[in-house]
Amino acid sequence: xxxxxxxxxxxxxxxxLSPSQLLAQDLEKIAxxxxxxxxxxxxxxxxxxxxxxxxxxxxxxxxxxxxIVNAEAAKPVFxxxxxxxxxxxxxxxxxxxxxxxxxLNQKISVNKSxxxxxxxxxxxxxxxxxxxxxxxxxxxxxxRYRLTNDQNKPAKIVIPKTPIIVIDPGHGGKDPGTIGDYxxxxxxxxxxxxxxxxxxxxxxxxxxxxxxxxxxxxxxxxQDRVEKARKLKADLFISLxxxxxxxxxxxxxSIYTLSKKSSDKQAxxxxxxxxxxxxxxxVNFSGASPDxxxxxxDLSQRDSMNSSSRFANIVIRALSKSEIKVLQNTHxxxxxxxxxAPDMSSVLIELGYLSNQHEEKQLNNLIYKRKIVASIINAIxxxxxxxxxxxxxxxxxx
Numbered sequence: 497x498x499x500x501x502x503x504x505x506x507x508x509x510x511x512x513l514s515p516s517q518l519l520a521q522d523l524e525k526i527a528x529x530x531x532x533x534x535x536x537x538x539x540x541x542x543x544x545x546x547x548x549x550x551x552x553x554x555x556x557x558x559x560x561x562x563x564i565v566n567a568e569a570a571k572p573v574f575x576x577x578x579x580x581x582x583x584x585x586x587x588x589x590x591x592x593x594x595x596x597x598x599x600l601n602q603k604i605s606v607n608k609s610x611x612x613x614x615x616x617x618x619x620x621x622x623x624x625x626x627x628x629x630x631x632x633x634x635x636x637x638x639x640r641y642r643l644t645n646d647q648n649k650p651a652k653i654v655i656p657k658t659p660i661i662v663i664d665p666g667h668g669g670k671d672p673g674t675i676g677d678y679x680x681x682x683x684x685x686x687x688x689x690x691x692x693x694x695x696x697x698x699x700x701x702x703x704x705x706x707x708x709x710x711x712x713x714x715x716x717x718x719q720d721r722v723e724k725a726r727k728l729k730a731d732l733f734i735s736l737x738x739x740x741x742x743x744x745x746x747x748x749x750s751i752y753t754l755s756k757k758s759s760d761k762q763a764x765x766x767x768x769x770x771x772x773x774x775x776x777x778x779v780n781f782s783g784a785s786p787d788x789x790x791x792x793x794d795l796s797q798r799d800s801m802n803s804s805s806r807f808a809n810i811v812i813r814a815l816s817k818s819e820i821k822v823l824q825n826t827h828x829x830x831x832x833x834x835x836x837a838p839d840m841s842s843v844l845i846e847l848g849y850l851s852n853q854h855e856e857k858q859l860n861n862l863i864y865k866r867k868i869v870a871s872i873i874n875a876i877x878x879x880x881x882x883x884x885x886x887x888x889x890x891x892x893x894x
Contacts, residue, residue, distance in 0.1 A: 526567040528594065529619070533579050539624040541596070542614075543567065551609045551624045558600040562624065567594040581629050604628045659880050660705045661698060662725040664735040665691035669715025674740040676850035679857065683850065684713065686859060687736040690847060694734075694869050698876070725840060732807065732876070733842040738859065740851040747852040748823035749868070751811055752844040753804040803841040807879045811843070814875040818867055821848075821855075841879075845872075 530542040539551075541562065548565040560582075569587055578585060583599040607627045613620035665687040667673030673683025691708055698706045707728055709721040725733045739750070808827045815822055823846075847868065848855040858864050 526564070528564065528567055528569050528596075530621075531585070531596070533582070537579065537581070537626050537629050539598070539622075539626065541622040541624075542619065543621065544619045546611055546613070546620060549609070549611070549622055551606050551622075553604060553606055555603070558603050560598040560600060560604065560606070560624075560626070562596040562598075562622070563590055563593040564596070564622070565593050569594065602628075602630055658703070658705055659731040660707070660728055661732045661734065661876070662707050662709060662728055662730040663691045663694055664709040664721050664725070664733065666735055666737040667715075668710050668713055671715055674738055674850050676856040677740075677744070678853045679860065681738075681850055681856055681860060683738045686738050686847070686850075688713070690736050690865060690869070693865055694736075694872060697866075697869050697873055701873070701877075704876075725842075730840045732879070733840050734872075735842070735844040737844060737846050739846040739849045741849060742851070744851055744853070746823075747849045747855040748821045748826075749815055749848055750823040750826050750846045751808045752846070753808050753827070754801055754842065804843055807841050807875065808843050810879050811845075811872060811875040814871040814878070815868075817874075818871045820868060820871060 526547050527544045528541060529544055530540075532540050534540055539560070539562070541564070543564070547567060549563060551560070551562045553560055578598075581601050581604070583601050585599075586597050588595050588597070605627045607625040609622065609624040611620055611622055665684070667684035667687065669684075671684065673687070675682055688710070692711070695706045695708055698704045707724075707730075709724050710716050721735070722733075805827070812822065812826045815826075848859050850856045850859070
């Protein structure tokens, strides 16, 4: 009886579904690996398998639509970098197809479209040639950005100006910071190693000016670290640290931004510990910091706090794509003295827990270090793509 019922159900489905829909149900989904616009303003969509597609232009409002049969965006979903003639990009399902929609700033036309297999690869890409693009919009491709789904390497990117980044290796000199419970790793050495790797990798992109607050085992007061970054007119300040806690099982990456109020008790305790470091040099900066922070926040810091939070969230997304262990509630808030500058985005990164045996070993691993650095660089690329306006940069640095 059950077998008979299943046959009846199968027949009923055949009556309501088209052959292409039935076929699509049995096929493995085709992944959209990358979306980008070429210098010639062709739309290029890389797929892991060949499939049917159609591309067309619609008016009121102006938009370019691409339907790709039995496809889905590769997970995690990435953002497509857009030239000036495209306002935004969205995606959705249309019957058994993935629909990509590009909202436009002008009228265009689709000249032709084709699928090309990439040389020495099992996959290929859809190429959609566009016409009627205004010259001014086309020229904007010289300052176009491109992001990819390869999370083990920093994404390729073109920046119209040169952002300034200051990396702050936490602790140093007579202040060792946290010391690992197992391999006796000193936080000051670990943060310096990560800072140098991050600086080298950022400089290799040739898109940023990068400075360290210290490049040797040297004690620098917290206030001096901030002042150095401000004198350099930094666009982004990244302070690197490693954490420790009594619970040896706790592990994971976390990132902090400034707030009047700490997100939890642990964040507040950590901020107090880091701020007290200056007492070692005879400068009790932590005693004055509440007033300083209140003034900065009330007068001019709201924008930098917001941009810092945006960057923190981008870092978290980049790390999750790389499958790096992150702490629950990864983005946290506290009154860190090194995050008080009102004129630059600032974050404090806790790379992991030296009180966790596995993570201490992992943090000392070169491959793991480069994986974290690559994720941070991808986040930096995306952040400046979204937030740095050429006019702002030009007036600040030129």
